Amino acid sequence: MERGAKLICGLIANSKEMLEKGITGLKENFGDIDRRSKIIPFDFTDYYEKEMGKGLIREWVSFLKPIKEDNIKDIKLKTIELEKHFASKNGRRSVNIDPGYVSLSKLVLASTKNYAHRIYLGDGIFAEVTLIYKKGAFQPLEWTYPDYRQNTRFFEEVREELKSK
16 A cells, blocks of 8 residues: 655745634645644745745644645645735735655655756646655755754654654
């Protein structure tokens, strides 16, 4: 029997209210959430400030129901729709949602941005291995974002949940 992978989503928002709205939208589309990270300041970059404002916050969630890894492209397309749903009238996002999955060997993120280390999945969506599981822990790679580098424990807990099923 195929184990599948655990769907995770990283959310960046301009308020706790928008985080909750984003999470509610995710639950409506992908089912129950079984784990939530601590909310942390998103102060690793100012990339989203022009669009979303200052004082951004970050949270990760994982979902109860396993997914097939090849569904990540369609999941990313759905999260783009959710971002648009919660956007302001001028089209600026108030929540950014980045889906990915945790398998026993890696964490993969889906993105609309192309870089040398990303693989094209179709429909404008790319995927990258962000963390690899090695020597009993998730290890970052050269391109791993700082917030993922510093919060590997959450993903290790998600991996343990997958392993126990």
